[in-house]
Amino acid sequence: MDVKLERTDPFSNRVLACEARGGDACEAMVVVPTITRPGEPFTVGVSILDRFRLPSFEGADDVRLSAGDEDKDGMALSFSADQPAIVRVHGIVLEREGLHRLACRLNGQTFHSNPTLCTADSRRRQILWGDPHIHTILSDCHPDRCRSLNLACIASRDAYFLDWVTLADHVSNGRSSKGKWKAMWTAVDLFDDPGGFVMLPGYEASLQGWSGGDNNVYLLNDLPAYVDEYDSGNTLTLAKELGERLPQGAFFIVPHHTSRPGKHGAIPREIYPGADVMPVVEIHSKWGTSEFRGNPTPLKHGVADAPSFVRDLLAQGYHLGFVGGTDTHTTLTFARGIESPHIDRLPGLTAVQTNEFSRRGIFRGIQRRQCYAACGERMLIDVRISGARMGSERTVSLEAARRARTVRAQVAGITDLESVEIIRNGQVVHSATPEGWKTELNWRDTTPLDEVALTADDGAARFAYYYVRATTVGGGKVWSSPTRFVLACEPGRVVRPRVGLHAF
Ligand SMILES: [Zn+2]
Ligand SMILES: [Zn+2]
Secondary structure, three states: OOOEEEOOOHHHHHHHHHHOOEOOOOEEEEEOOOEEOOOOOEEEEEEEEOOOOOEEOOOEEEEEEEOOOOOOOOEEEEEOOOOOOEEEEEEEOOOOOEEEOOEEEEOOEEEEOOOEEEOOOOOOOOEEEEEEEEOOHHHOOOOOOOOOHHHHHHHHHHHOOOOEEEEOOEOOOOOOOHHHHHHHHHHHHHHOEOOOEEEOOEEEEEOOOOOOOEEEEEEOOOOOOOOOOOOOOOHHHHHHHHHHHOOOOOEEEEEOOOOOOOOOOOOOHHHOOOOOOOOEEEEEEOOEEOOOOOOOOOOOOOOOOOOOOHHHHHHOOOOOEEEEOOOEOOOOOOOOOOOOHHHOOOOEEEEEEOOOOOHHHHHHHHHOOOEEEEEOOOOEEEEEEOOEEOOOEEEEOHHHHOOOEEEEEEEEOOOOEEEEEEEEOOEEEEEEOOOOOEEEEEEEEOOOHHHHOEEOOOOOOEEEEEEEEEEEOOOOEEEEOOEEEEEOOOOOOOOOOOOOOOOO
8 A cells, every 4th residue: 555644744733832732642543534435545644642632742653553454464653752643644545335444553552543434426425524613712711721723723633633613712792803803814714725624714602591592603705893792682683684794695603502501592483593594503512412401411511491402492393403513612622621621521523514625515514404413423424214314304295294214324433332313303213222333224114294293383384303313332422413304284274373482
């Protein structure tokens, strides 16, 4: 195999040494593209991390990467002291189709890469991994822990091999300025490198409880000044203000840690800006998971009494895909043990299915819900429900709604799978406990959809949604974006809005 090694450049080394200098080697992070093609060379990232998951500067020479189907002995890698222990190995090839993991030996321990699906099927789009929610020193929030914009981009790109990020710094409550806004855009311009590493511009616009809570705004194009509706606005007024400044489709808003007490993300119908403007919700961050009340990794801060979990929002009839982010206030997506104690759960991540490795590709992928959320591990998930892709919506006749649906899911983790569950309208309707790190699920749902359909809180639609959630023994999780089925109106049925639903 003809491989080439690429080390980090001197500027990256200096930035990492200044702000994220790691100690003794503790683990190997091995990152491969989630989709690879048989016979086509690709790049593997290897970074040796310390116990806080900062890149080690202590040197390592007992590292072996098993880099392909035939590579039983592995390739020796070495790292010198006083340099970040990071390398990109170009030219790795897999010949056999199917799910693979690479292995890396470090100090007698084996670490696996994220799974890759090697497939010749060109319909399987590339998957680009990112953290849409990084805070830097611009946030003036936890300034003792946050780091610079340079570090944010360099650590994400070089130490953790992410494909894209958003520096989603706070603007509300007087925490931004014209200068900070310009600094964010300068970093976006400096580091955006289509095909290599993408900067998705955005910021965090905080709102009050019952007004939508904390939301991030993501932008396709330049926005001369940020819009902040902190004191008196809500998700709808924020969307309207942005809509007056930007072309249609050039921004979207994403609620996050929606179960946070006080500033929770309950979204009454009168402030819901619509699925075009709010296509996804951040289901997990280092704060914890907001999927449903009672979930095993809730926000460490406690949870709101309001109906503000993701399950509540889906039940209202909002079509929301899922993203994961970190909300890191150390500026380091994978750092652990150095965040504030209430922001120290496993990192949330977003996987975007797109063949367009550019800002536009990432932006449109999320806007179209062609994405999924993960926590801790870059897991693979693909779900088809009677042919419908995850994140899509299908209108079905009453007759079709009464026919069985087939749920097919392909799932793989870095560590072994613990469970794979199919959720329909907030309920687990099927679960499996597979052995090993990969599985395929095939389940027929014979329940007539019209018997279990929910009614949107404005009475406009009867619908059902499905998603698949998988967990690993390593604490990893993945959530497919919900697939929604909307029942076509039955002849003669009069849809009456349900009143009083917002008076919780
Ligand atoms: Zn903050
Ligand atoms: Zn945040």
